[in-house]
Amino acid sequence: MYKLTIEETAYFCQPDETVLDALLRENVNIPYACKKGTCHSCMVRSPDTPPPEAAQAGLKSTLKKRNHFLACLCHPEQDMVIKLPDQSEFYTEGTVVANEMLNRNTLLLIIAFKDAFEFNAGQFVNLQRPDGLTRSYSIANIPQQSNTLEFHIRRLPNGRFSEWLHDEIKVGDSIAVSEPRGHCFYLPERHEQGLLLVGTGTGLAPLAGILTDALAQGHTGPIYLFHGSREVEDLYRVDEMRQLSEQHENFQYMPCISGKHVPEGFIHGRVNDVALASLTDLKGWRIFLCGHPEMVNQMKKMTFLKGAASADIYADAFTVSPT
Incomplete structure (x- = not known):
């Protein structure tokens, strides 16, 4: 017994x-x-x-x-x-140490902790306001000695939580952070395996963490990152990703624009269409999908049909909470 x-x-x-x-x-x-x-x-x-x-x-x-x-x-x-899935979460107080804009509507928020905060790059946490309002955001960095979490937070029209973070939160403020959740992260296994990362908007946040983690742990297989938005002004970290692709022969970065105005150096088309046209056989690949629910659901189906095993398809669809 x-x-x-x-x-x-x-x-x-x-x-x-x-x-x-x-x-x-x-x-x-x-x-x-x-x-x-x-x-x-x-x-x-x-x-x-x-x-x-x-x-x-x-x-x-x-x-x-x-x-x-x-x-x-x-x-x-x-x-x-044993921890049941509906048990109340444990929250830790963190301190805002950075609060700046990544592009016209996306905030870089960095939260630091006194003690080690254990997580895997690509997981998400719940952030909680003093009044109890809570929203989920993906972690964009890898674990490090500085004990910080990085978030990319898009301002949503009439979004009570995102507007609070954009307009009111200041460096030095405290914020409650839940334990990490989610299984969309990199594990250092099958180093020769191809990795396909596809995201829209702030879906880059978890994918950037997963990418950094894979490169840091010596992943040798091909890594493709497709990041898409309607307009070029809504992409971010473009130069940083291009620099990473120059430093690592096995990493390819594809910024995609679905709107009419596509500057030189960007690919015209919806990110899922571009990714599927670029890689026709995904047997043995590991897939990470983050962003718009319609894109994520379509890509889960299409990557499976192109050979990826369902156990190798990891996805986080971003949903908007009612205002």
Whole structure:
């Protein structure tokens, strides 16, 4: 018999039970459906100890790394602390150390912490205003000794949170930051594998972190970054990306403009169309998609049809919260 601890409450799992069976017997409110490991509805996390390997069957490698597992497949091998997906988040106070514009509508916000903030480049966090209003933003940098998080935040019309960050937040202000979430990040495995990164607007934020991480960890396979917007004024970090492509032979950067006015050095077309026309066979590639939900959903389908395995397609669609 092993002890299962959830928010300081202890439950016990019998030798013939799965974690899901034990929690349901104890009337714990945990989502589930198939009870066979197919639907992933009962996915939970073990923040302190790796779960049994069999309990992670069918999960993406990034989820495995963060100790996610399926409660319906888990027969505990030791006492476990379990975090349910709907548990209230733990927030840490950070301090704004940079607040400047990247282009006409995108803010660079950098938040520093006293203690180490553990995350993977490409994950996202929730930022919270003093009144409790919360929004999710992707992390644009890689972990570093300075203990900072970098965000690229687009001003949205009538966006209560984005306008607050653009107009009111100042260097030195405090802001509450949640634990990191999401599984759209780079793992240093299969270094020779092709990486396709496609993003629109501030979808560059997580992709920039993933790119920097892959290059820093010596990824040797081809890396293609396609970044798109309607007008050239809404792209940013163009020179920085071009410089990286000059420094690394395996990295290609493709800035795409879907509008009518396309300056020299930019590619005309929607970013997804350009990417799919450029790379026709994606078998064995790892795919990262960030930005407009329509683009992300279409690319998930099309990259799969062009040979990418579903387990190698990582996506974060950016949705706008109602005002």
